[in-house]
Amino acid sequence: MDIKILQEILEKHKAEKGALVSILHDVQRHEGYLPEEALHHLSDTLHLPLSELARVATYFEQAFSLEPRRNHTIKVCQGTTCYLKYGDQVVTEIKDEASKEGEDTFFNLEVVRCRGCCDSAPVVEIDGNILDRESAKRTIIKLKGEKK
Amino acid sequence: MKVQHLRDLQKLKTEGEKLLRPRTLRIQVGAAPCAIAKGAREVITKLRDELAQQKVDATIISVGCIGICYEEPIVEVVTPGKPKLTYGRITTEQVTSLVKAIAKGSVYKQHLLYRTDEEEIICTGKTFSFTSKTQPDLKKIPTKKEFKFFKLQLRMVLRNAGLINPACIEEYCARGGYSALHKALTKMTPDKIIEEVTKSGLRGRSGGGFPTGLKWKTCREAKGKEKYVLCNCSEGDPGIGMHKSLIESDPHSILEGMIIGGYAIGAHEGYIYLHHGNPSAKEKLRQAIEQATAYGFLGVNIFNSGFSFSITLKEGAGGYVCGESTALMASLEGRAGEPRPKYIHSVEKGLWDNPTNLNNVETWCNVPLIISRGSTWYSKIGTTGSKGTKVISLSGHINKSCLVEVPMGTTLKEIITTLGGGIPKGSTLKAIQVGGPPAGVLPASLADTPLDFDELNKAGSLLGSGGMIVMDDKTCMVDMAQYFMTFLEEESCGRCVPCREGVKRMREVLQGITSGIGTTDDLTLLQQLSECLSKASLCDLGKSAPAIVRSTLRHFSEEYQTHIERQVCPVKRCPM
Amino acid sequence: MIALTIDDKKVKVEPVATILKAAREHGIEIPTLCHHEGLSPLANCRLCVVKITKNGRARVVTSCNYPVEEGLTVETKTDAIVAIRKTIVELLVARSPNVKVIRELAQEMGVTAPRFALENEKCILCGLCVQVCDEYIGARAITFSGRGTKKFVSAPLLHSAQDCIGCGACVEICPAQCITMQDSEDVKTYYSGRKEEVGPARLIHNWNVRVAWKKCKSCGIPFPPPSPMEYLSKGQPLPKDFFNACEKCTH
Numbered sequence: 001m002d003i004k005i006l007q008e009i010l011e012k013h014k015a016e017k018g019a020l021v022s023i024l025h026d027v028q029r030h031e032g033y034l035p036e037e038a039l040h041h042l043s044d045t046l047h048l049p050l051s052e053l054a055r056v057a058t059y060f061e062q063a064f065s066l067e068p069r070r071n072h073t074i075k076v077c078q079g080t081t082c083y084l085k086y087g088d089q090v091v092t093e094i095k096d097e098a099s100k101e102g103e104d105t106f107f108n109l110e111v112v113r114c115r116g117c118c119d120s121a122p123v124v125e126i127d128g129n130i131l132d133r134e135s136a137k138r139t140i141i142k143l144k145g146e147k148k
Numbered sequence: 149m150k151v152q153h154l155r156d157l158q159k160l161k162t163e164g165e166k167l168l169r170p171r172t173l174r175i176q177v178g179a180a181p182c183a184i185a186k187g188a189r190e191v192i193t194k195l196r197d198e199l200a201q202q203k204v205d206a207t208i209i210s211v212g213c214i215g216i217c218y219e220e221p222i223v224e225v226v227t228p229g230k231p232k233l234t235y236g237r238i239t240t241e242q243v244t245s246l247v248k249a250i251a252k253g254s255v256y257k258q259h260l261l262y263r264t265d266e267e268e269i270i271c272t273g274k275t276f277s278f279t280s281k282t283q284p285d286l287k288k289i290p291t292k293k294e295f296k297f298f299k300l301q302l303r304m305v306l307r308n309a310g311l312i313n314p315a316c317i318e319e320y321c322a323r324g325g326y327s328a329l330h331k332a333l334t335k336m337t338p339d340k341i342i343e344e345v346t347k348s349g350l351r352g353r354s355g356g357g358f359p360t361g362l363k364w365k366t367c368r369e370a371k372g373k374e375k376y377v378l379c380n381c382s383e384g385d386p387g388i389g390m391h392k393s394l395i396e397s398d399p400h401s402i403l404e405g406m407i408i409g410g411y412a413i414g415a416h417e418g419y420i421y422l423h424h425g426n427p428s429a430k431e432k433l434r435q436a437i438e439q440a441t442a443y444g445f446l447g448v449n450i451f452n453s454g455f456s457f458s459i460t461l462k463e464g465a466g467g468y469v470c471g472e473s474t475a476l477m478a479s480l481e482g483r484a485g486e487p488r489p490k491y492i493h494s495v496e497k498g499l500w501d502n503p504t505n506l507n508n509v510e511t512w513c514n515v516p517l518i519i520s521r522g523s524t525w526y527s528k529i530g531t532t533g534s535k536g537t538k539v540i541s542l543s544g545h546i547n548k549s550c551l552v553e554v555p556m557g558t559t560l561k562e563i564i565t566t567l568g569g570g571i572p573k574g575s576t577l578k579a580i581q582v583g584g585p586p587a588g589v590l591p592a593s594l595a596d597t598p599l600d601f602d603e604l605n606k607a608g609s610l611l612g613s614g615g616m617i618v619m620d621d622k623t624c625m626v627d628m629a630q631y632f633m634t635f636l637e638e639e640s641c642g643r644c645v646p647c648r649e650g651v652k653r654m655r656e657v658l659q660g661i662t663s664g665i666g667t668t669d670d671l672t673l674l675q676q677l678s679e680c681l682s683k684a685s686l687c688d689l690g691k692s693a694p695a696i697v698r699s700t701l702r703h704f705s706e707e708y709q710t711h712i713e714r715q716v717c718p719v720k721r722c723p724m
Numbered sequence: 725m726i727a728l729t730i731d732d733k734k735v736k737v738e739p740v741a742t743i744l745k746a747a748r749e750h751g752i753e754i755p756t757l758c759h760h761e762g763l764s765p766l767a768n769c770r771l772c773v774v775k776i777t778k779n780g781r782a783r784v785v786t787s788c789n790y791p792v793e794e795g796l797t798v799e800t801k802t803d804a805i806v807a808i809r810k811t812i813v814e815l816l817v818a819r820s821p822n823v824k825v826i827r828e829l830a831q832e833m834g835v836t837a838p839r840f841a842l843e844n845e846k847c848i849l850c851g852l853c854v855q856v857c858d859e860y861i862g863a864r865a866i867t868f869s870g871r872g873t874k875k876f877v878s879a880p881l882l883h884s885a886q887d888c889i890g891c892g893a894c895v896e897i898c899p900a901q902c903i904t905m906q907d908s909e910d911v912k913t914y915y916s917g918r919k920e921e922v923g924p925a926r927l928i929h930n931w932n933v934r935v936a937w938k939k940c941k942s943c944g945i946p947f948p949p950p951s952p953m954e955y956l957s958k959g960q961p962l963p964k965d966f967f968n969a970c971e972k973c974t975h
Binding site for chain 1: 180181182184185186217218220383384385386392393424425427460462463464465466467468479480481482483484485486500541543544545549550581615617619623631635641
């Protein structure tokens with residue numbers, strides 16, 4: 001990771017108390033994951049033991065990942081209303097569609113909770129856009145096509 | 149321009165009024181998550197194009213959530229001197245016809261929901277008029293007050309939601325914003341403010357139902373050089389994205405409440421803890437804090453009162469458990485969001501061991517109203533034990549998913565039938581979950597229970613977050629119990645044995661039952677595990693985890709029996 | 725002095741005591757698993773739960789961290805409390821059926837076969853190893869990773885615990901005895917930027933750690949890190965240079 005970027009992030013949160021989680025968010029946003037070298041650098045600059053960095057980075061597994069994320073992120077909502085409307089079947093369908101022809105290395109597939117769009121349940125969020133089940137499947141097919 | 153005196157605030161108010169009621173056309177489009185999911189962004193683009201093409205001069209403003217989710221995308225047209233017209237289900241296909249009607253000065257009847265001649269500004273008790281003349285051609289169209297959706301409601305916390313541009317501080321001021329802050333800082337003492345909040349009867353809106361005034365008083369009296377006020381904007385309940393709408397629709401109401409609270413308690417710093425993965429809510433809050441600081445509502449010597457206050461927005465990184473107060477504070481301190489075992493309350497030793505007052509976002513939004521209208525006015529709303537209103541996010545097997553706000557005391561049945569339009573044809577009501585997993589479920593027979601902290605407790609449930617999920621007769625209650633235990637297992641921090649091991653094992657037992665290998669001994673086992681978790685868990689996640697199992701066992705025991713004795717799921721939901 | 729009642733026995737204790745301390749001082753046993761006298765209470769295992777009654781209001785609390793209060797009534801062995809403890813032990817046995825301390829607890833409590841599918845975890849996630857390294861030794865070399873049922877203790881990021889000083893406190897404090905170490909006289913240790921050194925080192929397998937024996941400040945002879953447990957048990961801080969001078973030279 002570019003040290004300059006890391007230094008800029010540290011500078012941005014200079015005045016914030018207890019800024020570790022905010023700093024990690026910025027690193028995650030910029031790099032798509034938390035590179036180990038970044039964690040080592042933060043440990044030195046923030047005077048925190050590496051164990052503390054590792055603790056926070058691995059505890060918040062929904063927000064942070066220690067490995068690079070793939071090109072596209074699919075989040076299938078399993079909030080209560082989406083589940084009531086057979087959201088669990090949607091997970092299976094989306095998983096099948098996304099992993100056809102071994103494409104599962106192209107997508108990050110996550111299960112999330114309530115996006116606040118219960119009227120459209122069950123919903124799927126692809127790269128930040130909320131879609132219903134059929135539009136989601138169509139989008140996945142389209143993205144796979146673009147990859148080729 | 150820093151607002152220092154009342155006249156400065158009046159100036160802002162006047163500017164805002166000019167924006168809300170401009171001399172040219174103003175078109176408001178709902179752009180909360182539920183609307184965007186239905187294509188609101190595309191509607192805005194199409195509107196822009198059509199207005200240009202048909203040479204209509206108008207400004208398009210994105211607003212928050214009006215709450216009528218089943219009518220989204222919603223478009224409102226403010227024509228100078230005429231009532232505001234609210235249209236529903238305006239997809240890109242309807243835009244051309246709508247703009248044609250606007251250009252002609254007529255009405256797009258097929259999609260018109262209601263008209264607004266004047267709006268109440270609940271902060272001040274005054275009204276805001278769009279027109280003073282009765283429009284004969286619009287007489288047949290229902291007014292907002294007559295429109296079914298608003299009949300049972302009393303929009304106090306949601307007073308500005310969907311009515312203003314959330315990114316515009318002037319519009320917030322036009323509807324009475326920051327006048328409560330002015331009154332608090334220039335005309336009231338901290339003790340008087342706490343007295344008012346106490347007399348109002350306000351109780352915490354995140355489930356605890358703890359009297360807010362008492363909490364503030366204890367925090368004020370606690371010893372500590374530095375004190376903090378916190379806003380929990382992290383809704384991890386799997387049933388609602390509700391608070392997101394509130395934050396996105398009216399961020400300034402949260403800030404105003406917190407500043408007043410800070411003044412009352414003697415804190416100079418506030419933190420808003422926002423659930424991660426919410427970039428639009430984060431942006432709205434950040435913008436609001438920036439604007440409030442630029443205008444002097446945050447910062448040094450607010451309204452020349454000598455009181456200074458700042459608010460920092462912090463993004464969380466965890467889920468449900470970070471809604472627990474000690475876990476939330478750990479996360480704010482930059483540590484893993486694990487609850488801490490302690491028997492000293494956060495109001496005495498909280499953030500960095502300082503006295504800290506944590507309130508839910510809905511609680512904070514009530515504060516400016518209590519200050520401007522007074523505790524006597526506020527305490528007239530609601531029931532004896534539960535004053536004020538409750539924001540309810542209604543979804544599930546319901547005809548109309550919506551975001552509403554009703555006075556405490558309104559029954560669950562009224563909300564479901566009048567506001568939710570009832571259960572879809574062909575199904576009947578089976579169960580209701582009022583406030584997230586800790587609330588368990590209530591059977592249809594208890595649908596007459598009013599929204600009230602104590603009444604819901606008596607019925608074996610609790611008010612909680614207000615995310616009301618309606619379940620019909622095709623829902624398997626054993627499957628739902630398993631669903632919630634799976635959720636809690638994922639969210640458990642793993643610190644204490646009862647929750648970490650117990651929730652997992654309860655989920656396994658329920659999985660066995662839904663797979664057809666359950667036995668009657670399993671029911672005894674579930675009861676024993678429930679007892680252990682509810683008494684010995686470290687935090688409320690573990691303590692309230694058994695609620696869903698206990699309530700389904702209590703009200704739907706025959707379903708468990710059918711799964712166990714006949715290896716059959718009565719509604720064919722389970723994989724047996 | 726604070727006056728309270730524990731199991732119908734009237735006792736008086738110092739204000740800073742916890743219920744657990746008060747009970748133990750008066751010969752009343754309360755089972756614990758994640759507790760160590762020299763460290764602040766973790767309250768993870770929840771075995772030490774007791775029933776307290778104050779002003780007519782009864783609650784279940786963990787005795788290891790609940791401070792004594794004037795007039796408190798404590799009951800350590802009600803049927804409900806014993807049932808809760810039994811359930812906790814049953815859950816522990818299901819997770820770690822082959823860990824000696826868990827089997828002993830099970831026998832004490834009369835828990836035979838757990839009613840859950842058996843796992844075979846060696847670590848009981850009590851947190852004492854992380855706690856002693858954090859709070860007492862100050863090296864902060866190891867950590868919990870992950871959360872929930874997937875939680876585990878490890879070196880940070882699963883590599884070698886670079887901040888470990890090899891004192892072995894974690895090994896000695898672990899109730900499950902699942903942390904192993906070995907002192908080896910003839911070990912090659914590589915230092916980046918320097919040549920390799922051959923000499924005695926301590927290996928702590930769980931944390932992928934190899935710590936070369938330090939040379940004594942006084943006599944210059946390498947010696948294995950001394951055990952800090954005696955001082956910890958007495959609740960005393962480690963003397964200065966505790967890890968820098970060998971036993972012979974210290975006395």
